[in-house]
Amino acid sequence: MTQANAIIVGASSHLSKEIATKLAQQKVSLVLFVQNPDDMKEFAEQLPIKVDVLPLDIENPAAIISQLEKVWLSMDGAHLVLVNTGLNGYHESLPWQLEQDIIDVNVSGFTAICNTTFRLMREQGYGQIAAINSIAGLRGGPSVAYHASKAYAQNYLEGLSMHAQRLKLPITITDIQLGLLDKAAMQQSKLWLPPLPKVADQIIKAMQKGKRKVYVTKRWRLVAWLTMGLPEFIYNTRHWKVKKKK
Numbered sequence: 001m002t003q004a005n006a007i008i009v010g011a012s013s014h015l016s017k018e019i020a021t022k023l024a025q026q027k028v029s030l031v032l033f034v035q036n037p038d039d040m041k042e043f044a045e046q047l048p049i050k051v052d053v054l055p056l057d058i059e060n061p062a063a064i065i066s067q068l069e070k071v072w073l074s075m076d077g078a079h080l081v082l083v084n085t086g087l088n089g090y091h092e093s094l095p096w097q098l099e100q101d102i103i104d105v106n107v108s109g110f111t112a113i114c115n116t117t118f119r120l121m122r123e124q125g126y127g128q129i130a131a132i133n134s135i136a137g138l139r140g141g142p143s144v145a146y147h148a149s150k151a152y153a154q155n156y157l158e159g160l161s162m163h164a165q166r167l168k169l170p171i172t173i174t175d176i177q178l179g180l181l182d183k184a185a186m187q188q189s190k191l192w193l194p195p196l197p198k199v200a201d202q203i204i205k206a207m208q209k210g211k212r213k214v215y216v217t218k219r220w221r222l223v224a225w226l227t228m229g230l231p232e233f234i235y236n237t238r239h240w241k242v243k244k245k246k
């Protein structure tokens with residue numbers, strides 16, 4: 001295996017398409033896992049190299065494991081697996097089904113992908129697992145299961161990295177702590193909404209440097225530090241509301 005190759009799991013979002021485009025321009029050969037491969041046909045066809053697009057059944061861990069094993073064999077291993085899957089949602093009444101769906105994608109599915117990839121890279125003798133995670137995992141928040149699932153992902157990646165070191169394996173684990181792009185977009189905040197190519201560039205650079213953890217964009221590192229350091233009575237903005245006089 002000489003040419004660099006990569007698998008992107010959850011490749012249908014704007015961000016992952018931007019990353020896939022940039023990797024394809026660098027002649028990295030790609031396999032993209034998405035929910036609806038037909039929707040990706042046009043995108044895949046305009047890339048400068050041939051790209052395979054395969055269906056992803058993330059809610060079924062056994063299916064993901066066998067999908068990854070099969071594709072691994074067919075492409076003779078991979079240098080990089082980028083995990084970009086994620087599900088978020090909020091409802092005031094915290095319906096169980098929403099929590100279950102988030103856990104299925106962000107915890108069970110995520111673990112099946114990372115665990116299987118780690119095993120395959122261990123057999124291969126090298127590789128890099130990178131995951132686009134969220135600074136939402138640093139503290140609890142209104143999308144209760146989402147915040148908790150991102151904390152899980154962060155700890156899982158740290159554990160994998162420690163395990164690779166214990167086994168003296170050249171497997172790099174990169175945790176990409178993404179700032180809140182959607183929130184910034186919703187608030188039309190120019191200050192916090194970075195252009196997608198810049199976000200993709202910073203992610204690719206961090207992966208190529210083999211970083212263990214990175215905040216994207218860089219300014220979110222400051223928010224992360226503040227978030228981690230704040231006592232709950234300040235972090236929880238509900239406390240800021242002035243009580244109405246009776």
Ligand SMILES: NC(=O)c1ccc[n+]([C@@H]2O[C@H](COP(=O)([O-])OP(=O)(O)OC[C@H]3O[C@@H](n4cnc5c(N)ncnc54)[C@H](OP(=O)(O)O)[C@@H]3O)[C@@H](O)[C@H]2O)c1
Pocket residue numbers: 010011012013014015016034035036056057058059084085086087088105132133134135178179180181182183
């Ligand atoms: N966007 C943000 O503001 C933000 C901020 C911080 C962190 N993050 C995290 O960064 C990662 C990437 O986010 P993003 O904004 O690029 O994309 P996204 O809209 O959060 O979705 C990421 C990917 O997950 C896939 N996915 C979701 N549910 C799925 C399911 N049931 N089965 C199969 N695939 C499923 C999506 O596929 P489909 O499009 O086919 O559903 C998509 O390709 C996620 O982990 C996200 O939580 C996002």
